[in-house]
Amino acid sequence: xxxxxxxxxxxxxxxxxxxxxxxxxxxxxxxxxxxxxxxxxxxxxxxxxxxxxxxxxxxxxxxxxxxxxxxxxxxxxxxxxxxxxxxxxxxxxxxxxxxxxxxxxxxxxxxxxxxxxxxxxxxxxxxxxxxxxxxxxxxxxxxxxxxxxxxxxxxxxxxxxxxxxxxxxxxxxxx
Numbered sequence: 774x775x776x777x778x779x780x781x782x783x784x785x786x787x788x789x790x791x792x793x794x795x796x797x798x799x800x801x802x803x804x805x806x807x808x809x810x811x812x813x814x815x816x817x818x819x820x821x822x823x824x825x826x827x828x829x830x831x832x833x834x835x836x837x838x839x840x841x842x843x844x845x846x847x848x849x850x851x852x853x854x855x856x857x858x859x860x861x862x863x864x865x866x867x868x869x870x871x872x873x874x875x876x877x878x879x880x881x882x883x884x885x886x887x888x889x890x891x892x893x894x895x896x897x898x899x900x901x902x903x904x905x906x907x908x909x910x911x912x913x914x915x916x917x918x919x920x921x922x923x924x925x926x927x928x929x930x931x932x933x934x935x936x937x938x939x940x941x942x943x944x945x946x947x948x
Contacts, residue, residue, distance in 0.1 A: 787821065788820075788821070788824065789824050789825060789828045789833075790824040790827075790828070790831070793823070793824045794820035794821065794823075794824050795820070797816075797819045797820050797823055797824070798816040798817065798819060798820040799816075801815065801816040801819050802816050835885075835887045835943070837942045837943060838941070838942055838943070838945050839941050839942050842938045842941045842942050843938075843942055845938060846935070846938040846939065846942070849934055849935075849938070850895055850898070850899070850935070853899050853934065854898060854899055854900065857899045857900040857901050857902075858900050860900075860901060860920075861900040861901045861919060864901075864919065864920055872919055872920035873920055873921060873922060874917065874918065874919055874920065874921070875917075875918050875921035875924050875927075876915060876916070876917055876918075876924075877915075877916045877917075877918055877921060877924045877927050877928050877931075878913050878914075878915055878916075878924075878928065879913060879914045879915075879916055879928045879931050879932065879936075880912060880913050880928070880932075881907075881912045881913060881914055881936070882912075882932075882936065882940060883936055883939055883940050883943070883944060884940075884944050885939075885940075885943035885944050887943055888936075888939040888940060888942070888943035888944060889907060889914075891939055892904075892914065892931075892935055892936055892939055893907055893914060895935050896914070896916055896931065896935070900919075901918060901919040901920060902916055902917065902918050902919070903916065903917045904916050905917055916928075916931065
């Protein structure tokens, strides 16, 4: 039995996910530590073939809107990761520290699924916090914090530092 014909809009083009193609090629070349013609050719093949193979699993490429907001968010996340590492190290290495773990419920305003996924990923990548559950019905994300004195303040910081820029980037909302 023959599969139904696809219309031209559902078939991936040469570069269905350009950013993924670039990342794959660069990572391959970094792993090879060489710019030899064979490695350049294999990087090109990976960059062209893998995104076409996974296109059905990851869907259409996301076109973020605000490049400055993306750069700013990236810098904020990097800064927060460094500072959180220092904070967690102090808590772990200080025998007199008394961390106050807490569950923090963060209400979500972001609509775009990629924005919500990135928010959960950013929270998890930042030492001392883990995103545990995204409740789509209640539009919340449940976060576990290693040390939290004020859950409402932490939720507001997450919204201000991460969700607001993600909404600007993916939802086009000037939050």
